[in-house]
Amino acid sequence: MKKHAVVRTPSTPFNAALLEPGREREAARAIAERYRETQELSCGQARELSDWHLSFANAILHRDAGALRYLANGLNDVAKAVFSEVTGVALPQHRRDTWNTLREWAGISPAEEAVRIAQHRLEVERRAMQAKFENPAQAEAWVESQLDAGFTRISEQGREVFLVNEQGLGHNLSVKGSHLAKARPFIVAAVNLRQAQMQVEAERPQPTIDELFTMDA
Incomplete structure (x- = not known):
């Protein structure tokens, strides 16, 4: 059985007001930074903001379940935690359940x-x-x-x-x-x-x- 990583999140809560319409660029930057900082805290190693973090953020903002499908592979607990923190949607542990939750969140019937x-x-x-x-x-x-x-x-x-x-x-x-x-x-x-x-x-x-x-x- 896979041992899940210990995810350590920043002490300050994510600013949900950034998700309001008209603040997409600011929100993308904030989500990407949240992902980077959570990675850094969880692994204990410095991380630089990358295109990967920004792609993750944009996938959330555009409700692109396909681009987030890797969250269901059980190998990225940090990304799952950040997704749940930003969207308010809890992701199950099992692959199929996680994908079904992502699909429903994205409005895919x-x-x-x-x-x-x-x-x-x-x-x-x-x-x-x-x-x-x-x-x-x-x-x-x-x-x-x-x-x-x-x-x-x-x-x-x-x-x-x-x-x-x-x-x-x-x-x-x-x-x-x-x-x-x-x-x-x-x-x-x-x-x-x-x-x-x-x-x-x-x-x-x-x-x-x-x-x-x-x-x-």
Whole structure:
């Protein structure tokens, strides 16, 4: 089990008034300095203010959870402590819980997180396609054309897997040695991403009648 570092924070509290609108540059400098000073106190060694400290500060000010994802790796207790002090948001110890807290703080919905995960999975399968096909771009284009044509579901029937449309019609991805079987991991990943994107779109607030008229004006 990892032993957590002893974090020593400055004796004076962080000035939360700096987070008010219009004071972004001043706030960024103050947060970066807070991070530097907390590091210095915690490790007992002098630290100079760096671009890393400023990047951390700007990520907080812009609620950029992606830029702060490293806070969930369990290796930077100082940064976690400073984040919590500045934002008032306590970060759990466990990686998944920490990331979920960061995601919620940044306003990233579960559906949007599902898109991020699906995009990563698709990129992994895209790289794997390079070794399976002489023309992987052509294979990928075919998959996209099928998704656009409404084949956006994966159906398992016994030991066979199919790419199907709403009527259940489609392509058998389980024929041994076929191009579709070789592309199946990529196809499944592409379908999962398309479904995740559709869910985000379905959850997006629809404009009111007044807003529609305003857009048409």
